[in-house]
Amino acid sequence: MDWIYEPWPWYVSGAAIAFVMLLLLLMGNSFGMSGNLRTFCTLCGADRHADFFKFDWKAQRWNLLVALGAVIGGFLASNYLTADPAVAISANTVNELQSLGFESAGSAYLPEELFGSGIWSDFKALGLLAVGGFLVGFGARYAGGCTSGHAISGLSNLQWPSLLAVIGFFAGGMIMIYFLFPLIF
Structure with a gap:
C-alpha cells in the first residue's frame, strides 16, 4: 500500500x-x-x-x-x-528561501510565515495576501479565465487566446519570482 x-x-x-x-x-x-x-x-x-x-x-x-x-x-x-507534508525541493532552494525569512521552507507544504495563524497580526503578510488575491482575481477576469481554464481546457481545445494567456501567466510568474519577490522580502 x-x-x-x-x-x-x-x-x-x-x-x-x-x-x-x-x-x-x-x-x-x-x-x-x-x-x-x-x-x-x-x-x-x-x-x-x-x-x-x-x-x-x-x-x-x-x-x-x-x-x-x-x-x-x-x-x-x-x-x-x-x-510527508514537506515539498521535495532542492537544498539550494531551501537555503535561499530561509535566507528570505521562510524558516519552514522544505519542511511544510505551505509556508507558516504566510499561511500560519500569525499572519492575522502581521500587516505586511495580510497586505501581500490581499494585493495578491486582488491581482489574481483581476487577472483571471481580464484574461477571460484562470490558469487552469486556459492551460488545461483552452490549450486542449487549441485556442489561441489561451496560449497567449498561458505565456503571460508564466512570464508574470518569472517576473514576480526573479525581480519583485526579492524586493518584497
Missing part, C-alpha cells in the same frame, strides 16, 4: 486529465475554476449587483461539483494520502 502515498507518474495524471478534457469537449463544456466562482457568486445573489453575474447559472451546476470535488480531493489527499 506504499504506492498510495507516492505521487502519480506524469503519464497517468496526464492521461486522466486528457480523458476528462475529451469528455468535456464531447459534451460541449469547458473547464476552469474561475467559472466555478462566477457560478457560485451568481447563486449567492451577485447578479443583483453586477451584470457580469447575470447568466444562466443552472446550466453550469455541474461546475460546482468540480469545485466541490477539488476541495474534497484536496482534503483527502492532504489528510489521508500524504506520508
Whole structure:
C-alpha cells in the first residue's frame, strides 16, 4: 500500500486529465475554476449587483461539483494520502528561501510565515495576501479565465487566446519570482 502515498507518474495524471478534457469537449463544456466562482457568486445573489453575474447559472451546476470535488480531493489527499507534508525541493532552494525569512521552507507544504495563524497580526503578510488575491482575481477576469481554464481546457481545445494567456501567466510568474519577490522580502 506504499504506492498510495507516492505521487502519480506524469503519464497517468496526464492521461486522466486528457480523458476528462475529451469528455468535456464531447459534451460541449469547458473547464476552469474561475467559472466555478462566477457560478457560485451568481447563486449567492451577485447578479443583483453586477451584470457580469447575470447568466444562466443552472446550466453550469455541474461546475460546482468540480469545485466541490477539488476541495474534497484536496482534503483527502492532504489528510489521508500524504506520508510527508514537506515539498521535495532542492537544498539550494531551501537555503535561499530561509535566507528570505521562510524558516519552514522544505519542511511544510505551505509556508507558516504566510499561511500560519500569525499572519492575522502581521500587516505586511495580510497586505501581500490581499494585493495578491486582488491581482489574481483581476487577472483571471481580464484574461477571460484562470490558469487552469486556459492551460488545461483552452490549450486542449487549441485556442489561441489561451496560449497567449498561458505565456503571460508564466512570464508574470518569472517576473514576480526573479525581480519583485526579492524586493518584497
